[in-house]
Amino acid sequence: MIQAILPNRHTLTSSLLLAASLLGAPAWGAAPSAQTETLYQQECASCHGVNRLGGIGPALLPENLSRLRKSEAESVIASGRPATQMPAFGDTLSQQSVTALANFIYQPPETTPVWGKQEILGSHLLPYPDGSLPEEPVYEADLMNLFLVVEIGDHHVTLLDGDRMEPIHRFPSRYALHGGPKYSPDGRYVYFGSRDGWITKYDLYNLKVVAEVRAGINMRNIAVSADGNHVMAANYLPHTLVLFDASNLELMNIIPVENDAGDSSRVSAVYAAPPRDSFIAALKDIPEAWEITVQDDKARVRRMQTDTWLDDFFFDPGYEHVIGAARDGKHGYVINLDTGDTVAELPLPGMPHLGSGITWEYQGKRVMATPHFRTGAVSIIDMDNWDVIKTLETEGPGFFMRSHENSPYAWVDVFFGPNKDKVHVIDKQSLEIVKTLQPAPGKVAAHVEFDRYGEKLLLSVWDKDGAVIVYDADTLEEEKRIPMNKPSGKYNVWNKINYEEGTSH
Incomplete structure (x- = not known):
């Protein structure tokens, strides 16, 4: 195989x-x-x-x-x-x-490419069809405190021990992973999605690929259901959502993404909504948001009309509301997922990166915070009344924001612009920047991820000759550097499967 x-x-x-x-x-x-x-x-x-x-x-x-x-x-x-x-x-x-x-x-083909049922079935790979791999991990570590580090410089992934902060294994990935890996509920398996449409299921116990399938030609991301039974892929090309059996990536359902008039749309992203036992999809070309549930191995779609085209989503902790970024880059809209109604409009100038938003408790209320792609600011929003309570100025437009329930700080990079080698540390109670770090002058510093306890964190030096830097989360002091080839995202097993408030979902 x-x-x-x-x-x-x-x-x-x-x-x-x-x-x-x-x-x-x-x-x-x-x-x-x-x-x-x-x-x-x-x-x-x-x-x-x-x-x-x-x-x-x-x-x-x-x-x-x-x-x-x-x-x-x-x-x-x-x-x-x-x-x-x-x-x-x-x-x-x-x-x-x-x-x-x-x-x-870079030229488009003369005819639109096709990727349907026959092509998906023909791409399906099962290196271990008899399920013969051992049930115990081949190494010793806290399996809930593992990190996966995606190294985009040479298309590899490093498995990192979050206690010792030492690499366990490094393995090749598909070209251009996108959307972040997704873990099974028990943390044993991880699912990767690539821009080329490939979904890869990897066994973290045995350090082997156990299934692959190509869901589309150009794919945005994947999501794994709360029960771990299903994987859904969001495609740009073709305009489809595709449902798979998570156990072996067997095709279950292809959903054409169209409105009542027959207009089709690319899918910006798909997300799992655990309390709802559903998936939520953001559409690129139709002013709708979709909720998809799986019943009797079939996907059922509920369509919600939106006031405008929404490009990016953020959910409140109970998944009662979704916040979407308007295409004009100046507004966000809050949608009640039960009724489908838009219940609030947020002034968010500078195209917020809602997919990187986080929440925390502030003065007895829950707030969310998001960086912006086009302006140097972090917006902090009261999630009870949806008011923007503060717009915190930063040294440039940001991409990623991270924290942890046990940490007093939130970290945000300034990925875009002349100060991209800096990262800000924000006190979550004073709502002020208390420290600005410049770990590698002239090189991009980006994307923080905490360990499961909120005691240590990793920060990427986003360069071919880069590194993952380990910091003490309380003292903000650097502890060590682990050389890596343009490390981008880091993903902690515990934080991801428990939907920790300080990390993206």
Whole structure:
């Protein structure tokens, strides 16, 4: 059985490069020549798919390359990519050919690609179909205080012991993981979703991939149901939500995402709503939010009309309300999930990153806080009356915010802008910044995750020659650095499966 998670499959094939070199890739926006198409099918389709949808290599479609700037793609073509089979072609291709090739792979196909039931079933991989793996972990550690660290520099994941703060294992991932890994309720399994649409189920006891399936061509994220029985995927391409059996990633249901008029939509994200035993989906192109329940192995959809298009969601602790960010980047809307009614409008200038929002107790009430993508601010909101009680100025637009129930502090980065190498520490009772750290001058500092007890935390130096920094959560003093290749998200098992208030859900 092919273990399709290997990193050397994250490459452009040399045949595509040579085809572009010999024949010349077409100008930006033009259709590829028949000769280029023929060579692609002869030399490249076996790795990247007949319609550039991907296979053992990544999909070569504009949507799937959205994280890679065209100039960066040119650099990869010319210089190769370390830790993969992507060779350097700078000595054999002219700069004009490199640029033309980059234009070629960013062109949309002439016909919309299809990824339906037949394609999903054909992608299903079960390396251990007899379930023969041992029931005990192959290492010793507190299984509830493990971290997974996603290293996007070379598409790997590190399993970290949260007590000793030492790596246990490092393994390759699919290309461009997105949306954060999701754990089974007992913490044994973790599910990864990639931009290319692959869902990977990984056994943290035995350190092995136990199932994979490709849910779509371009996927936003996945969610695991509260009971651990189902996995749902949210797709940009095609416009679908896809339901799987969590035990083996067997296909259960494909849900076309359309309104009553037949207009279809990309799915921005899907979330599990544990108290409701449901999933909540945010739609990109239709002013609706969907709640999906699973009954008799079938997905049932309840559609809620919204006042505008909502791009990002945050839930109150009881999952009675969802807060969505309006497309205009200036407002948030609060929706009662029982009635589907919009009950409040929030002034949130600067496009809030609600998916990174957190909550805590403040003066006898519950507040939520969120950074903003476009302005240097953190908005702090009273969740009883939905008033913004404070807008805290920061040194730049932020991406991630984190805390822990047992910590007096909330941490927020300033990921965007000139001060991206800094991170703020906020006192959750004074609502003031009490310390600003600059752990690696000139390098991005981002994404905090606490251990299960709220005693230690990890912060990423988001660089190829980066590190995960361990801090004491009370003294704010650095304890150690663990070298890693552009570490992005860190995900603690206990915090995630218990929906800890200081981490994203």
